[in-house]
Amino acid sequence: MTAPLLSVENLRVSFPTPAGRADVVKGLSFDLGRERLGIVGESGSGKSMTGRAILRLIRRPGHQSADRMMFDGLDLTTLSEREMRKLRGARISMIMQDPKFSLNPVMTVGDQIAEALRTHERLARKDVGARVIEMLHSVRINEPERVVRLFPHEVSGGMGQRIMIAMMLIPQPDLLIADEPTSALDVSVQAQVLDLIDELVRNKGMALILISHDLNLVARYCDRILVMHSGKVVESCAAKDLHEATHPYTRGLLAAVPRMEETRDELPVLDRSAWSGT
Amino acid sequence: MSAISLKNLDISYQSKKVVRDVTFDVAEGESFALVGESGSGKSTVLKAIAGLAPDWTGEISILGQARSHKVDRDVATRCQMVFQDPYGSLHPRKSVDTVLSEPLLIHGLGNRNSRVIDMLAAVGLDQRFRFRFPHQLSGGQRQRVAIARALMLEPKVMLLDEPTSALDVSVQAEILNLLKRLRREQGLSYLMVTHNLPVVSFMCDRMAVMNKGRIVEIAPASALHDGSFTDPYSQSLYAASGGNPDRKEMA
Structure with missing residues (x-):
């Protein structure tokens, strides 16, 4: 078997509080090949912090440490800030939650996508333009020639998220981290963006x-x-076996979701005492 | 008598008409949902009923009494609204106690102390939260406060604008259970806006599907079980939400 693309061992992220350092990610380990990995959990479970820590984007006073964080032969824990910058976007990129807050409001869509490309590759201006149009085509934006001249406030939420995706994919990264890419979108658009x-x-x-x-x-x-809960992985399973999950927390989460063919009179609520012992 | 009755309701923002020709009745004690994509006008209908979108024509009546275009204290005692975002809908510098007492003060109702205490208990909040500020509460607790505020005047009709879409699934389950229990205990009628069809299946008896400012279909919640929608737009919305479009044929 080939070495995994990303290998993380004992990742910790902590923030200082008046009562001492609070760990938000507590010793997370996983290997990732060229596959699709899902991280789920409630707010505050540390899932977004994990995504950020992989890119070393935890800002001070937050602090991250790991025994091992290897990405395709590179040790992410020892790279300099300059080398990290080269990696971010070009090889690992991240799609943020809300296009409204992640796009630059005073730059046109085309310029922003071109900037992502120019930062990592030297290309003639003509080629940059062509690549941008081609990328917008591939995220299924109609009339890309018109859209490149628009500003972010002139596009809808779904389109904004597609523009974000285009921007993140144009340098052709090896690893894409999507942090709640569709929670700001409508159900009907959600499926399109994820597909x-x-x-x-x-x-x-x-x-x-x-x-x-x-x-x-x-x-x-x-x-x-x-499945993450308060900074730890409580369960890891193949996606198709999710409905046979065994951990009480996972089962609780699954049961709390209303179903399309709902017949229950009351939704089961998580009994938080069942697994944390407090 | 119906809880809410809308007839040929048109609503405009400035010169732009965003809702056209909406007509439906919500029976007393019923839970009715408005579903559709963002921009379909579903929240605007709620705002018009609550008096937040005054530029409308047609008829709105609440519990048999027609609503005027002006600020109407009478409406406030019969009909209250819960907003989507509990982070935005509570005043950051007012404590839970102040927020809950304010409607009583405005309407000159006495016995405020015990009413606040009772209401906190009814929405499942501990008494220690009474003098806290919104930033000291979690999202689910804040939404409980917002629901308590709406219930302070003991209205019979509640307008719910996506009450759980800003919350985690586990917290959403708690709030949905709470809303269902309150409706049973206090005999409330709900008009709820949401784009989450499974929530409709859990909470509501009937729903109206809206698209581009018009109601395209009114269907019973049981349509979510068998997919028996007639309008193509409702069918596509159902399919996009993970409903099985072939279920009708299978059944």
Whole structure:
């Protein structure tokens, strides 16, 4: 078996509080090949912090440490800030939650996508323009020639998220981290955006880490799932076996989701005392 | 008598008409859902009923009494609204106690102390939260406060604008259970806006599907079980939400 693309061992992230350092990620370990990994958990479970820590984007006073964090032969824990910058975007990129807050409001869409490309590759201006148009085509934006001249406030939420995806994929990264890519979008657009990410990931042979609180969504789009609770992985399973999950926390989360054919009179609520012992 | 009755309701923002020709009745004690994509006008209908979108024509009546275009204290005692975002809908510098007492003060109701205490208990909040500020509460607790605020005047009709979409699934389950229990105990009628069809299946008896400012279909919640929608737009919305479009044929 070949070495995994990303290998993380004992990842810890902590923030200082008046009562001492609070660990938000407590010793997380996983290996990722060229596959689609889902990380699920409630707010505050540390799932987004895990995504950020992989890119070493935990800002001070936050602190991260890991025994091992290898990405394709590179040791992410020892790289200089300059080398990390080269890696971010070009080889590992991240799609954020809300396009409204992640796009630059005073730059046109075309310029922003071109910037992502120019930062990592030297290309003639004509080629940059062509690549941008081509990328927008592949995220299924109609009339890309018109859209490149628009500003972010002139596009809808779904389109904004597609623009984000285009921007993140244009340098052709090996690993894509999608942090709640669709929670700001409508149901009907959600499926389109995820299908699109799925298709691009498959075609380019990228690895994907999909971070979400929606268990069913993650089960549909990933091969493997990590369930996180208060900074730790409580369960890891293949996506197709999610409904046979054994941990009480996972089972509780699954049961709390209303179903389309709902007949229960009351939804079961998580009994937090069952596994944390407090 | 119906809890809410809308007839030929058109709503505009400035010169732009965003909702056209909406007509439906919510029976007393019923839980009715408005579903659709963002921009379909579903929240605007709620706002018009609550008096937040005053530029409308047609008829709105609540519990048999027609609503005027002005601020109406009478409506406030019969009909209250819960908003989507518990982070945005509570005043950051007012404590839970102040927020809950304010409606009583405005309407000149006495016995405020015990009413606040009772209401906190009814929405499942411990008494120690009474003098806290919104930033000292979690999202689910804040939404409980927002629901308590809406219930302070003991209205019979509640307008719910995506009450759980900003919350985690486990917290969503708690709030949905709470809303269901309150409806049973206090005999409330709900008009709920959501784009989450499984939530409709859990909470509601009937739903209206909206698209581009119009109601395209009114269906019973049981349509979510068998997929028996007639309008193509409702069918596509159902399919996008993970409903099985072939279920009708299978059944």
